[in-house]
Amino acid sequence: MVTTPLRKATMGPGRQRRDRPLERQEIIDATLVLSRLPDRRALSARQLGERLNIDASAIYRHFAGMDDLFRAALDAIWLDAVKLIPRSLPWRARLETMGHVSLQMVVEHPGVGVEAYRMNTNGPGEQAAIDLVLACLEEAGLPDHEVVEFYAVLASTVLSHASAQAAWRMTAADPRLPAERPWIEPPSAPDPAAFPALARHVDGVSGLDHTQVFDLSLRVVLDVIESRVATPGT
Amino acid sequence: MVTTPLRKATMGPGRQRRDRPLERQEIIDATLVLSRLPDRRALSARQLGERLNIDASAIYRHFAGMDDLFRAALDAIWLDAVKLIPRSLPWRARLETMGHVSLQMVVEHPGVGVEAYRMNTNGPGEQAAIDLVLACLEEAGLPDHEVVEFYAVLASTVLSHASAQAAWRMTAADPRLPAERPWIEPPSAPDPAAFPALARHVDGVSGLDHTQVFDLSLRVVLDVIESRVATPGT
DNA sequence: ACCTGAACACCGTTCAAGT
DNA sequence: ACCTGAACACCGTTCAAGT
Numbered sequence: 001m002v003t004t005p006l007r008k009a010t011m012g013p014g015r016q017r018r019d020r021p022l023e024r025q026e027i028i029d030a031t032l033v034l035s036r037l038p039d040r041r042a043l044s045a046r047q048l049g050e051r052l053n054i055d056a057s058a059i060y061r062h063f064a065g066m067d068d069l070f071r072a073a074l075d076a077i078w079l080d081a082v083k084l085i086p087r088s089l090p091w092r093a094r095l096e097t098m099g100h101v102s103l104q105m106v107v108e109h110p111g112v113g114v115e116a117y118r119m120n121t122n123g124p125g126e127q128a129a130i131d132l133v134l135a136c137l138e139e140a141g142l143p144d145h146e147v148v149e150f151y152a153v154l155a156s157t158v159l160s161h162a163s164a165q166a167a168w169r170m171t172a173a174d175p176r177l178p179a180e181r182p183w184i185e186p187p188s189a190p191d192p193a194a195f196p197a198l199a200r201h202v203d204g205v206s207g208l209d210h211t212q213v214f215d216l217s218l219r220v221v222l223d224v225i226e227s228r229v230a231t232p233g234t
Numbered sequence: 235m236v237t238t239p240l241r242k243a244t245m246g247p248g249r250q251r252r253d254r255p256l257e258r259q260e261i262i263d264a265t266l267v268l269s270r271l272p273d274r275r276a277l278s279a280r281q282l283g284e285r286l287n288i289d290a291s292a293i294y295r296h297f298a299g300m301d302d303l304f305r306a307a308l309d310a311i312w313l314d315a316v317k318l319i320p321r322s323l324p325w326r327a328r329l330e331t332m333g334h335v336s337l338q339m340v341v342e343h344p345g346v347g348v349e350a351y352r353m354n355t356n357g358p359g360e361q362a363a364i365d366l367v368l369a370c371l372e373e374a375g376l377p378d379h380e381v382v383e384f385y386a387v388l389a390s391t392v393l394s395h396a397s398a399q400a401a402w403r404m405t406a407a408d409p410r411l412p413a414e415r416p417w418i419e420p421p422s423a424p425d426p427a428a429f430p431a432l433a434r435h436v437d438g439v440s441g442l443d444h445t446q447v448f449d450l451s452l453r454v455v456l457d458v459i460e461s462r463v464a465t466p467g468t
Numbered sequence: 469a470c471c472t473g474a475a476c477a478c479c480g481t482t483c484a485a486g487t
Numbered sequence: 488a489c490c491t492g493a494a495c496a497c498c499g500t501t502c503a504a505g506t
Contacts, residue, residue, distance in 0.1 A: 057493095117397070127429050134439075135430070138431055147435060157391065164394060184354050187361070194361075196369070201382055208386050213387070217387045256470080288472090
């Protein structure tokens with residue numbers, strides 16, 4: 001891989017003194033900006049420092065480490081996502097919208113979005129997102145234990161697909177046309193003796209794209225919830 | 235007097251020459267061994283070099299890069315997983331077993347397992363795994379397009395949960411008692427005015443563990459498949 | 469043919485020193 | 488009080504040189 005040098009001209013101090021103290025929120029904002037770039041190297045302590053005119057080590061006065069910073073940035077994403085969901089929608093449409101908005105937010109910020117599937121932010125954004133989903137499931141009429149269970153299934157489904165898509169964006173050979181490539185690319189002609197079922201379905205499998213797989217998975221979970229409500233106690 | 239050092243006194247590689255050429259499979263095996271350690275730093279080109287008595291750069295004669303090596307190691311995992319699935323089981327039990335075996339394999343090799351949700355190996359192990367799942371869905375009696383669709387939903391569900399669990403293992407504060415900690419840890423007393431639904435369900439949400447969420451998610455998908463077979467064409 | 473060694477361009481993180 | 492600069496202990500990867 002070829003990296004552009006990014007060298008500082010003449011290596012001097014090169015940095016102008018900031019006119020006011022650095023704030024936590026500025027670091028979070030810069031993290032969200034850099035996280036939009038689909039490049040693993042774009043989001044690092046040193047790159048943040050350059051963008052904020054501070055030394056990378058100054059970040060550690062505001063966050064315990066890069067993980068802590070990423071958590072804060074993710075939480076800001078959840079806060080934004082929740083704000084975009086109209087309260088007036090009925091429960092299923094609200095959950096569908098929340099799923100799609102979460103996907104979009106995570107995929108648009110792949111640098112931090114890749115961590116969504118494994119990272120709990122423990123912040124107000126996360127709490128608001130959980131609260132929203134739980135409220136929808138209550139409204140659907142599920143009993144308490146199923147509210148909790150389907151929250152977990154729904155959240156893990158959405159977060160995992162979103163993260164996978166974000167990760168895929170970061171490693172895509174061609175940064176353009178992001179959502180167009182297939183979800184998986186098996187060999188175009190698998191050995192029918194060794195893999196007969198794959199050979200029969202290879203065209204179908206190759207035809208899947210990320211968006212389609214996300215929509216299918218979300219629909220499966222929502223359909224199950226709806227059927228539980230219709231015939232409870234199974 | 236300066237002599238060419240056969241080996242540096244107490245540090246440096248201090249490596250004995252290997253008696254035979256390095257083989258691709260040796261590197262994969264070492265990768266799988268190191269990937270069992272739940273520590274991000276344990277699996278690197280330099281650590282592999284130390285274990286194999288080679289310079290880290292020798293790996294690049296056998297693999298295009300660490301990504302390529304990880305892909306090969308993951309493929310070996312899928313090959314092992316498929317071998318453990320009894321062919322005699324009926325379709326649903328076979329898919330359940332495949333799900334649990336895949337989870338176990340990925341979680342036992344977190345160093346490469348964390349990549350499972352986003353990495354296609356394009357190797358024989360992956361093809362065998364896809365073939366197995368497709369064959370089960372055919373046996374279930376799904377129409378062709380649903381075979382493909384539910385393959386995607388099932389695979390993404392299993393891989394994403396397995397990867398998330400592997401990632402969680404790598405960052406766990408305490409490497410012992412891995413599966414015991416909750417799936418998510420919201421604040422013990424969220425503000426009931428701001429997050430009423432979360433406040434109502436906080437105990438239930440805190441009580442979820444990783445295994446439970448995986449089992450629930452897998453069951454949801456398998457239930458939907460079974461219901462599709464019973465009432466096709468919906 | 470196959471591997472080594474050194475080098476390049478990076479990381480996250482710590483901590484004494486500076487302002 | 489807040490940030491800098493240097494240092495530490497690493498990365499993945501390349502490539503000329505060695506055997």
